[in-house]
């Protein structure tokens with residue numbers, strides 16, 4: 001039976017969501033006014049990163065957790081969103097260099113995310129016919145190609161040196177420059193996190209979402225039930241790429257600088273690690289995964305490349321012992337407890 | 348003779364040299380319960396796969412309501428009015444019974460991505476109606492008490508009924524059942540026979556494959572017998588049972 005507890009009910013979930021959003025708004029504000037903790041600007045950067053990676057991981061979840069399609073190349077979409085937005089908004093590069101006109105950063109992020117979605121759809125046309133291991137290879141190759149373009153097309157991207165002075169986001173006359181206030185940018189990110197999560201719940205609980213889940217569960221039966229499997233896989237890739245592309249844009253306008261290094265294959269592996277660690281196929285898992293791995297990632301800066309080794313081990317342990325991720329810990333624990341109870345009753 | 352619903356003309360498929368189905372011809376009238384029988388490996392499932400669009404025939408044609416449908420994909424055939432079950436149960440295992448029936452209505456629902464994201468009033472109304480329709484169908488099939496149960500925790504017989512319900516909920520002209528009674532106990536088989544009769548009474552035409560001869564003979568109007576991909580008999584249950592070639596195919600065994 002589906003669990004019927006208050007927190008599993010629709011009302012309960014809404015209450016949790018509202019409380020979580022309220023806390024996400026209030027706590028940083030209190031910190032900014034020195035009511036709790038001490039003021040530490042870096043903390044906001046960390047919060048922004050968690051928000052941005054929550055969008056990434058949620059987007060990846062639509063593809064992996066709901067549609068059952070793997071991608072080891074999502075850093076490629078992150079790259080397209082990031083470079084795309086820079087090239088559309090920067091006065092000295094891309095559009096600005098060519099025409100003298102630029103787009104305002106939120107619009108540039110949106111359009112770059114649309115480009116990422118279009119590329120995702122194109123990639124999905126061959127990908128929709130592939131099974132797991134070939135899909136892994138295709139997406140790795142895609143990531144590599146995007147990285148090489150960013151690294152080698154110097155006339156477009158300034159190559160490995162990268163592009164500085166990425167313009168700040170301005171909305172309705174309010175500047176979200178992170179040089180002046182990181183708290184404001186955090187609220188901007190939080191706004192988009194809420195929007196993207198809401199859209200995700202709407203999608204996965206609709207006819208379209210059921211089509212995606214049906215493909216994950218049983219592609220033959222999905223086809224027999226009228227789901228155009230190839231089309232839905234393409235749609236899933238495109239939606240997923242839009243999420244990740246948008247997050248790439250938010251990322252680059254926060255950092256103010258872009259270079260190809262951010263978008264290497266390892267970044268895709270980190271995305272997958274976040275998702276598997278947090279737990280896929282639900283709303284909360286990607287948030288938890290993004291938060292925990294981002295904190296570990298920043299906390300372990302000093303380990304440099306050894307971090308990938310740690311992710312590898314974490315991934316292995318998760319896959320072996322906690323396939324539902326930390327979001328599923330509750331289930332695992334209650335399962336273990338009830339098993340013990342049943343054992344006691346039998347014994 | 349009633350009006351023809353499905354026509355299968357010279358249907359043939361070649362699996363690297365093996366003619367699994369060989370110039371097969373039959374037609375099904377509206378409102379009929381039509382049986383397809385034959386020994387294991389005779390090509391029954393393969394025939395179903397070609398009718399439903401899971402396989403493209405090498406040659407030959409399939410017509411539904413005067414429209415040619417062979418070579419379509421399954422999702423297209425489903426929309427045109429053929430729904431099916433599978434010999435090896437193909438449920439959406441980690442979905443509930445209700446969710447399985449909502450997916451079953453996919454081809455009859457119209458809301459795409461934009462109405463879903465915006466949760467438009469039209470989308471909500473359509474979803475609510477789909478839930479109602481699922482409930483009605485579950486009631487009809489006798490599975491309504493299991494509506495919130497995950498489909499993988501149903502008993503084997505219930506899973507077979509759920510597959511039928513999921514097919515039925517798409518309002519097909521023709522429902523195709525591949526060994527629906529397999530693995531069922533006698534009580535379950537009886538209520539299945541009753542369900543199939545009631546499905547026909549609703550106006551849905553039934554095409555089924557079944558090994559249980561008592562079941563098939565008791566329920567079908569006409570039967571087509573396959574052996575090595577070829578039709579060896581076609582007629583009423585009594586005619587087919589009296590056919591020497593059929594007796595030979597079933598009793599003669601491997602040669």
Ligand SMILES: Nc1ncnc2c1ncn2[C@@H]1O[C@H](COP(=O)(O)OP(=O)(O)O)[C@@H](O)[C@H]1O
Nearest residue numbers: 362365367385386387388389390391392393394
């Ligand atoms: N996809 C396939 N590729 C190759 N051979 C197949 C395929 N599907 C079925 N066959 C072969 O076709 C024959 C008919 O199979 P099938 O239609 O499943 O028989 P039935 O359902 O009557 O028991 C068998 O010999 C089977 O091995």
Ligand SMILES: [Mg+2]
Nearest residue numbers: 391392393434
């Ligand atoms: Mg068969």
